[in-house]
Amino acid sequence: MTSLPFALATRALDAILARQPLTEVGAPYRELRSPMSPAPVGTMRVWQGDGEVSRIVYVGLVVPPINLDSHMVFAFTDPKSAVPHFTLDSVxxxxxxxxxxxxxxxxxxxxxxxxxxSAYHPLTARYEEASQRDGLTRAHIGPRQHALMSPWMLVHRADEAAFRGMDPIVDAYAGHWLDLVAAGLPAEVTGSLADTDLAARDATVRANLFSPAVDPVWAQVSRLLGEPASDEIRDVLIGGPLS
Structure with a gap:
C-alpha cells in the first residue's frame, strides 16, 4: 500500500519528470542501508539534465521500527539560472x-x-490558504533555516485529513515552478539581477542549506545511515559530481 508521504512526494516528482527532459542515473542511484535493518531502508534517486533543470534528487527513508516514513524531492535549476529551485519534504x-x-x-x-x-507573488493566495487550514500547525525550524528559504515557504505538521488535502497546494507550487522553468523570467527581471553572481551565490547557499551546522536533520540521518552515506547525500544535493 502506498503511503501518504510517498504519494505526495511522487505526485510532485512525476509532474516535474513529465515536463522536463532528464535522464535517471542508476536504478536507483544508491540503496540506503542502516545497522537497524538487514534490508535497505531507503533509496536515493538522481536525474540529470542539460536544460534549465540540471538535477533532481529524491531521497526516501522508510524505517518502521522508528516510525519513519520520509520522502524528499529537490529539483535544481542550472547554476546560472535565476529560476528558483523546487523542494518538497513529505513525512x-x-x-x-x-x-x-x-x-x-x-x-x-x-x-x-x-x-x-515575478517568481513568488503568484503563489500568495495559495500560501495564505494553506497557512489558514484546519489541522495544520506551524512546524519549528530555526531562524537560520528560515533565512535560507523564501517567505512563501510552507512548513507544517498536519493531521491525516489536512495532509490528504495538500495535493492542490503542492500542484500549485509545482505548476507555478514548472511554468517559470518553461517560460523563463522576463528580460527586465533577469536584467535587474545583474548585480548577482547567480552561480557563486547558489554554491554558497546550497552549502549552507545542507550544512549539518544549520539543519539538525543531518545528525539524525548520520545516526541512521552512517556519516559516509549522509555525506554522500549532502554532496549530491550541493551539486557535487556523481560517481
Whole structure:
C-alpha cells in the first residue's frame, strides 16, 4: 500500500519528470542501508539534465521500527539560472504528518522586488490558504533555516485529513515552478539581477542549506545511515559530481 508521504512526494516528482527532459542515473542511484535493518531502508534517486533543470534528487527513508516514513524531492535549476529551485519534504513520524514546500530563491528578494513579484507573488493566495487550514500547525525550524528559504515557504505538521488535502497546494507550487522553468523570467527581471553572481551565490547557499551546522536533520540521518552515506547525500544535493 502506498503511503501518504510517498504519494505526495511522487505526485510532485512525476509532474516535474513529465515536463522536463532528464535522464535517471542508476536504478536507483544508491540503496540506503542502516545497522537497524538487514534490508535497505531507503533509496536515493538522481536525474540529470542539460536544460534549465540540471538535477533532481529524491531521497526516501522508510524505517518502521522508528516510525519513519520520509520522502524528499529537490529539483535544481542550472547554476546560472535565476529560476528558483523546487523542494518538497513529505513525512510521517508516527504521531503526525509533516511537510515542507518551497521555491528556494536564487537572488536576494528584499533588494530585487521585480524578481520577487515575478517568481513568488503568484503563489500568495495559495500560501495564505494553506497557512489558514484546519489541522495544520506551524512546524519549528530555526531562524537560520528560515533565512535560507523564501517567505512563501510552507512548513507544517498536519493531521491525516489536512495532509490528504495538500495535493492542490503542492500542484500549485509545482505548476507555478514548472511554468517559470518553461517560460523563463522576463528580460527586465533577469536584467535587474545583474548585480548577482547567480552561480557563486547558489554554491554558497546550497552549502549552507545542507550544512549539518544549520539543519539538525543531518545528525539524525548520520545516526541512521552512517556519516559516509549522509555525506554522500549532502554532496549530491550541493551539486557535487556523481560517481
Amino acid at each position: 510521517y513520524g508516527g504521531a503526525y504528518y509533516a511537510y515542507h514546500l518551497d521555491l528556494i530563491p536564487r537572488a536576494e528578494l528584499s533588494s530585487h522586488l521585480a524578481y520577487m513579484d
